[in-house]
Amino acid sequence: MSETHQPADDGSGDDEFEPVQVFPEAEEMDLRPGADDCYKCSTCDTNCPVAEVDDEFPGPKFQGPEQWRLKRQDDHDIDDSVMKCSNCMRCDNACPSEVPLSQMHNTARGEYVEENMSKLSREYWRNRLLSNYGTMARIGSKVPRLTNFVMGLTVTQVVNEKLLGITGERTFPAFATETFREWWEKRGGAAASRENAREARTRRDDSSADERKRVAYFHGCYSNYNTPEVGKAMVEVFEHFGYEVVVPDQRCSGTPMYANGMLDDAERAAETNVDELGSAIEAGADVIASCTSCSMSLRQEYPELFDFEDTESVAEHTWEALEYLRVHEDLEDELADASVDSADVAYHTPCHARNQGLDGQTVELLSSIDGIDAHDVGDSCSGISGTYGWKEEHYETSMKIGEEMFEHMEQIDAEAGMTECPTCAMQMEHGTGYEIDHPLEILSAALVDGPEAGGGDAA
Ligand code: SF4
Numbered sequence: 001m002s003e004t005h006q007p008a009d010d011g012s013g014d015d016e017f018e019p020v021q022v023f024p025e026a027e028e029m030d031l032r033p034g035a036d037d038c039y040k041c042s043t044c045d046t047n048c049p050v051a052e053v054d055d056e057f058p059g060p061k062f063q064g065p066e067q068w069r070l071k072r073q074d075d076h077d078i079d080d081s082v083m084k085c086s087n088c089m090r091c092d093n094a095c096p097s098e099v100p101l102s103q104m105h106n107t108a109r110g111e112y113v114e115e116n117m118s119k120l121s122r123e124y125w126r127n128r129l130l131s132n133y134g135t136m137a138r139i140g141s142k143v144p145r146l147t148n149f150v151m152g153l154t155v156t157q158v159v160n161e162k163l164l165g166i167t168g169e170r171t172f173p174a175f176a177t178e179t180f181r182e183w184w185e186k187r188g189g190a191a192a193s194r195e196n197a198r199e200a201r202t203r204r205d206d207s208s209a210d211e212r213k214r215v216a217y218f219h220g221c222y223s224n225y226n227t228p229e230v231g232k233a234m235v236e237v238f239e240h241f242g243y244e245v246v247v248p249d250q251r252c253s254g255t256p257m258y259a260n261g262m263l264d265d266a267e268r269a270a271e272t273n274v275d276e277l278g279s280a281i282e283a284g285a286d287v288i289a290s291c292t293s294c295s296m297s298l299r300q301e302y303p304e305l306f307d308f309e310d311t312e313s314v315a316e317h318t319w320e321a322l323e324y325l326r327v328h329e330d331l332e333d334e335l336a337d338a339s340v341d342s343a344d345v346a347y348h349t350p351c352h353a354r355n356q357g358l359d360g361q362t363v364e365l366l367s368s369i370d371g372i373d374a375h376d377v378g379d380s381c382s383g384i385s386g387t388y389g390w391k392e393e394h395y396e397t398s399m400k401i402g403e404e405m406f407e408h409m410e411q412i413d414a415e416a417g418m419t420e421c422p423t424c425a426m427q428m429e430h431g432t433g434y435e436i437d438h439p440l441e442i443l444s445a446a447l448v449d450g451p452e453a454g455g456g457d458a459a
């Protein structure tokens with residue numbers, strides 16, 4: 001958060017500054033420096049995937065610095081086009097002047113929802129439901145087979161579209177019959193992991209590292225309720241390297257909540273996460289996320305939007321899973337003898353991974369595994385952006401944005417698709433029919449199942 005301030009109009013002519021609050025949602029926040037740093041080059045606009053396919057969307061420059069200035073001049077309402085921003089955050093990455101565009105958008109969207117959106121409207125309740133997916137999933141996963149059956153009915157899709165404005169074009173992701181956390185507890189929780197890690201360190205002759213090899217897994221909602229195989233792979237891979245894994249209590253990272261302007265919901269979830277993860281860090285752990293939007297949220301959005309006691313510490317100690325292993329382990333050496341059943345995979349880098357500087361790492365890593373031919377499908381946005389592509393009014397835009405990625409995937413003729421983001425995975429599968437895996441699953445197949453076991457099943 002910036003600390004630059006606005007000149008005080010006291011007539012003295014000296015350079016005293018006072019902070020200016022424009023968006024009241026963020027009481028501690030002064031976004032003026034961001035607005036002042038914008039020199040209107042429009043690079044953000046030309047990198048915005050929504051503006052590229054929707055001529056009516058004014059683009060990130062308007063949503064951020066220009067709207068800020070308008071707000072300052074008079075009591076201007078936030079423009080409703082802020083709800084068309086998908087929160088892909090590509091504009092953050094594109095801006096040569098480091099204007100905090102997504103912070104401005106999140107703050108403006110929060111104000112728009114608070115001040116201008118009717119709390120009785122269908123849009124409000126639909127957005128509230130979508131952005132609180134974790135709560136819905138907790139209830140639905142109590143009876144996963146029944147929920148999957150009901151959510152898969154055509155009549156449910158029709159009712160959801162007509163009543164709530166949730167597109168009927170997509171199929172709801174199935175809930176797993178056993179959540180990651182249920183598997184984790186059944187397996188013996190942190191005590192079993194400590195023992196597995198100790199055995200791995202002995203096998204690796206790595207006993208000197210006993211005290212520091214500890215990670216706290218932030219699994220997020222999707223790996224817990226829908227794809228526990230990703231969480232299991234994460235645990236197995238980290239234990240293979242001798243890390244003791246702990247799984248703190250946690251709530252949604254907040255990403256779908258910012259994207260829908262539900263900042264109060266996001267703040268409540270963030271408070272729990274910061275408290276729990278902060279305690280794990282105190283106990284010597286680093287925080288690992290398998291979803292790149294979750295790591296993005298903990299690292300960037302928490303310090304931009306919230307000010308809990310351990311916010312900065314959580315941001316500083318959070319890593320994406322592969323990034324952590326690349327920095328802390330000799331992965332190249334480890335993978336030198338690893339192999340899996342041969343497979344061509346079409347890999348998509350999520351926008352939020354690019355924002356963390358992680359583009360390139362997965363293809364490089366996968367390419368070092370014997371048997372894998374990893375093809376990067378280019379730098380386009382998948383288009384779904386979490387809840388965005390689930391909204392009836394944004395479905396077509398979402399699919400238009402995804403077209404480039406679909407075309408590249410189809411040209412590759414791969415056996416499977418691959419990405420770290422669960423909603424990008426939904427879009428990849430929806431647009432091409434490919435089955436989509438997480439890179440941790442390949443890593444687990446290569447390091448844990450193989451090569452002694454004859455190589456894992458890659459795809
Ligand atoms: S890229 Fe940055 S400096 Fe250029 S118009 Fe956008 S916000 Fe302003």
Ligand code: SF4
Pocket residue numbers: 047048049050051059060063084085086087088089090091092101102105
């Ligand atoms: S976050 Fe994405 S959709 Fe929103 S303005 Fe920026 S580039 Fe466009």
